[in-house]
Amino acid sequence: MGEWIAVITITLLACISPGPDFAMVSRNGLLLSRRAGVFTAVGIGLGVLVHVGYTLLGLGVVLQQTPWLFNALKLAGAAYLVYLGIKMLRSKPALEPLDAAPPAMSDLAALRTGFLTNALNPKTSIFIVSLFMGVVRADTPLTVQMAYGLFIAGAHVLWFSLVALCFSAGMVRERLMAARHWIDRIFGGLLVGFGILLTVTQRSG
DSSP states (O other), rough: OOHHHHHHHHHHHHHSSSHHHHHHHHHHHHTTTTTHHHHHHHHHHHHHHHHHHHHHHTHHHHHHHHHHHHHHHHHHHHHHHHHHHHHHHHHHOOOSSSOOOOOOOOOHHHHHHHHHHHHHHHHHHHHHHHHHTTSSSSTTTTHHHHHHHHHHHHHHHHHHHHHHHTTSHHHHHHHGGGHHHHHHHHHHHHHHHHHHHHHOOOOOO
């Protein structure tokens, strides 16, 4: 029971801490649609499962003990964030009326965006590997460890779906959509900042 409490507590703290996942979900929910935000959240949950999967297979230890491999993941994640950020920074004022339908994003595109944002995030990798190595005991049954992984992924989907719902609420969108291109640029700047931060920070531990 104590192990479950530790996993739940650490997971919730990890979910609510600001980062690329939050920026991407809130941006898609606000500027695109509630559906796009929720599918982005689901993609984030699938990305979490990637980190859980290789950790349960023992590859997390390999990643932790192989600096060049970890740095390759870090650079790939940084490049992806900078790419998305630059696209948003190039956003221009919309010519259509403010009450026009928002730009469309397919469910698959939103899912892919959330998935890649999380799967290429080395901070999520550090979180998952550290959690399973530092909190979960070696004699914990595999089925229980898998349940931990599903909970972590589910918690991310639930939290970021709530974020998407909040940012896509009518009153919030109505007040902010007039400055949507500036909001897009702000989120773009955040993503570029996160990407640059990944390239300049040293691996912890």
